[in-house]
Amino acid sequence: MGVRERRREALIAAAYELFLDRGVDQVTIDDIADRCDVTRRTVYRYFATRDQVALAVEVEILQRWARVLHDLSAGWKGTGADRLRAALADVEQLVDDAADEVRFTRVFDAKPAGDDDSDLGGQFRAVIHHLLAPIVEILRHGRQDGTLILTSSPELTASTLTNAYLGLAQRVYGLGDRLAEEQLIEPRRMLTELARLYVAGLSAGGGHTAHHRRDDSEDQ
Known part of the structure; x- marks a missing residue:
């Protein structure tokens, strides 16, 4: 790794710590520069805006989750x-271990990362597909062995499942005690229940009324 790559990684690492500690809106480019003992001009050589730094942090988080x-x-x-x-049990443990990162994604999701046409935007879209790949593979396997009934493509089902689960995780770890007080239950149990409901x-044989439909065009 060259000097430029090491400097960029150091800036992302500093921003990660600051964003998770203070929240994105409470961190400035100057804060990131100070943490790395560089000038704000140096930060701007790598990132055009603070939101681009946040996007780089989001990509790092999602890449780690995917690995x-x-x-x-x-x-x-x-x-x-x-x-x-088994996968959903592991996902539940992953988001529990990464509660601070889940809270960060909750704030970050308010920003249009998918519309970013920079290299970072492309990396973000690529890592989303990489993150979904193991779930897509499970759904394909289950459709083939007859133990899972899909009413749409594995890709659509995986995206729906993952977005719904992460959305609930963001509420569970973002609202915490407030959610417990409002709904009079332990919030983390909702993640376990959602996983159970999905399975x-x-x-097959789980009370499904829809017929197994395979549309090969959806798998392209």
């Missing part, structure tokens, strides 16, 4: 339904 899930996927054995159950809803 963790891909490593864990080696332990997901059995039928498609078994693998989905039950997609499993």
